Amino acid sequence: MFCGKRRSSFILFTLTILLLLTFTISTKATEEDAEIDGHNQESRIDVDNNDDDELEELLAIDEQEEQEGEEPQQQGDQQKEAEVLSKAQRIVLELNTDSSRRVIEENEFVLVLGYAPWSARSAELMPQFAVAAxxxxxxxxxxxxxKLDGERYPKAASMIGIKGFPTLVLFVNGSSRAYTGGFSGEDIVIWARKRTGxxxxxxxxATVAEEFRRMHQIFVLGLFEKFEGPAYxxxxxxxxxxxxxxxxExxxxxxxxxxxxxxxxxxxxIGIxxxxxxxxxxYEGSYEKEKILDFLDHNKFPLVTxxxxxxxxxxxxxPVKLQxxxxxEDSELKNLTEPLQEVARKFKSKIMFINVDxxxxxxxxxxxxxxxxEDSENTVVAAFDNRISAKYLLESDPTASSIEEFCLRLVNDNLPPYFKSQPIPxxxxxxxxxxxxxxxxxxxxxxxxxxxxxxxxxxxxVLENSCSILLTWM
Known part of the structure; x- marks a missing residue:
């Protein structure tokens, strides 16, 4: 009886040992597999991370190269502008309440720029003023x-007639004259020289002529056998x-x-x-001031401005009243430039063509x-007749042929004006x-x-629904 019990206990013990050994081996194998899988996963992660790092590094290098390519040009432009401003500081006088009247009275010609530090237009004009100086x-x-800081010296600004910013005023022997020129550096130079004799x-x-041609984008030429006579x-x-x-000349x-x-x-x-x-x-007309001025007004702009x-x-x-x-978008305007120039050439001096971003x-x-x-992102072609304050809209796709047809109808006065409107009932x-x-x-x-x-x-x-009766006689 006791022997049977011992045999049963031994068998149970043996089975228990076998189960424990099997579990241990399985656990160890699982751990080893897990370690291998973990190692493989880590390896894959390392590889993926390395790929990502390499891609980011390449992108960073490309971006850096692009920036390095752009930076010299930007730095060059900024340096050039800084040099212009620095040079102009030694030329342009800084006026104040005490010096304004004295400078104007002591010099035959004085061109004053009235500005304000907070004015964006003043900031745009200042570099052009420096170029002109x-x-x-x-x-x-x-x-x-x-130049005069009108915000800092309001009394001086009021004394010389500066009411807004920016304002340019020319003084000739102490008397003020309104500025009527353009606002680029070249425009200021041309206007100022004309007003100062x-x-x-x-x-x-020919050498001077070549240099002059390089310096000016647009000019009027006059050839005369002698610098005298009615035509001259x-x-x-x-x-x-x-x-x-x-x-x-x-x-x-x-x-x-x-x-x-x-x-x-x-x-x-005479030619432009x-x-x-x-x-x-x-110019092929008679040599009369008003006729020559009219010719220049109709021909001084590019084919497409x-x-x-x-x-x-x-x-x-x-003076060109049809526009x-x-x-x-800028990129689209570049693609349209040549086709528009061809169309504009056919309506030269009749229609002014204008590109707008x-x-x-x-x-x-x-x-x-x-x-x-106002929220449109697509190309829009519109026209204005400033003689009668009418506006027109090209409602078909803007192609060279459709724009030409649109302009032809505009010139011939058979283009229906555009009205903001509800749908036609x-x-x-x-x-x-x-x-x-x-x-x-x-x-x-x-x-x-x-x-x-x-x-x-x-x-x-006034009223929720206000109506009026009008009678129209024809």
């Missing part, structure tokens, strides 16, 4: 260039009256051909030269708002016609019958 100094001009530059050698006198009057263009046709290769052999000649595809334009803060005033006051404006809120948004397209069989913006001209203004018109202002401030 340096250039005038190089040319030996007697004009004194000065140098309306025309005389050139007598009218030329000088034009040069004195014009505020924007540099005029040059010559009496040697060989030298003149350096500037205007296609010049004709004649006793007198521009640094763009339509480079040379000869890019609207900027600096030239906006000139563009808005252009076509193309609103698009659609992302520029200051320049583009005010115009786009007129058409309810269906008036078929209606006893009372519903009028919307797009149908107002046809159904009311050009209707051969008398029209009884009820105008409802549903958003009237």
């Amino acid at each position: 340096n250039k005038l100094k190089e040319l030996g001009s007697s004009l004194v260039m000065a 140098v309306p025309v530059i005389r050139i007598s050698s 006198e009218e030329f000088v009057k034009v040069a004195t009256s014009d505020n924007e263009l540099q005029f040059v 010559l009496n040697d046709i060989a030298v003149a051909k350096t500037l205007f290769p296609d010049i004709k052999v004649t006793n007198h000649f 030269v521009k640094s763009e595809p339509e480079r040379y334009t000869a 890019k609207l900027t803060e600096l030239n906006s005033a000139r563009v808005y006051t252009s 076509v404006m193309i609103f698009a 659609i992302a520029d809120e200051n320049l583009a948004k005010p115009f786009l708002t007129l058409f309810g397209l 269906n008036n078929k069989d209606a006893l009372v016609l519903a009028i919307v913006g797009k149908t107002f001209d046809e159904l009311v203004l050009r209707n051969p019958m008398n029209v009884l018109l009820e105008v409802c202002m549903i958003f009237s401030i």
Whole structure:
């Protein structure tokens, strides 16, 4: 009996030992597999991390190379601008309450820039003023260039007539004259020289002519056998009256051909030269001041003008009353440049073509708002007839052919004006016609019958629904 119990205990003990050994071996194998898997996983993670690190390193190197490529140019531009400003500081006088009157009274010509530190436009104009100061100094001009912080010295600003910022004022023997020129450095130089007794530059050698051509993007050339006579006198009057263009006079046709290769052999000649595809334009009218000025006004702009803060005033006051404006992203405008130039060439002096960066809120948004397209990101082509304050919109895809057709209809006065409007209603069989913006001209203004018109202002401030009855006689 006891022997059976011992045998049973032994068998149980043996089984227990075997189970423990099996568990131990399995556990050890599992741990080893786990270690191997863990090692493999770590290896994969290390490899992945290494790949990511290498990719990030390559991207960082590319970015650094790009920055290194851009930085020298940016640094060069910044250094050049800093040199211009530094040089101008030694030329431009800093006025205050005590010195303003003295400087103006002691010098024949003084050009004063009134500015304010907080004014963004002042910050834009200051570098251009510095460029002009340096250039005038190089040319030996007697004009004194000065600046006045109008916020810091309000009494001095008031005394010399500065009411806003920035403001340019020219003083001639103590008397102020309003500035009417452009706002680039070159514009300031041209205007200042004309107002201080140098309306025309005389050139007598090909070397000087070559240097002049490199320095000026646009200028007016006058060739005269002698610098006298009625034709020459009218030329000088034009040069004195014009505020924007540099005029040059010559009496040697060989030298003149350096500037205007296609010049004709004649006793007198006037032409305008521009640094763009339509480079040379000869004047063929009579030598009268007003006619020459009109010719210059219609030909001084490029075939397609890019609207900027600096030239906006000139563009808005252009005597060319028909203007076509193309609103698009800069990259798209570059693609449209050549096709637009071809179209513009066909309507030269009749239509002014203007490119506007659609992302520029200051320049583009005010115009786009007129058409309810202020949030548009697509190319928009619009036209304005400033003679009758009418606006037009190209509602088809803007291609070279569609733009040309649009312009042709604009010139021929058969382009329907654009009105902000509700959808055109269906008036078929209606006893009372519903009028919307797009149908107002046809159904009311050009209707051969008398029209009884009820105008409802549903958003009237005075009444919730305000209506008026108008009777139109034809």
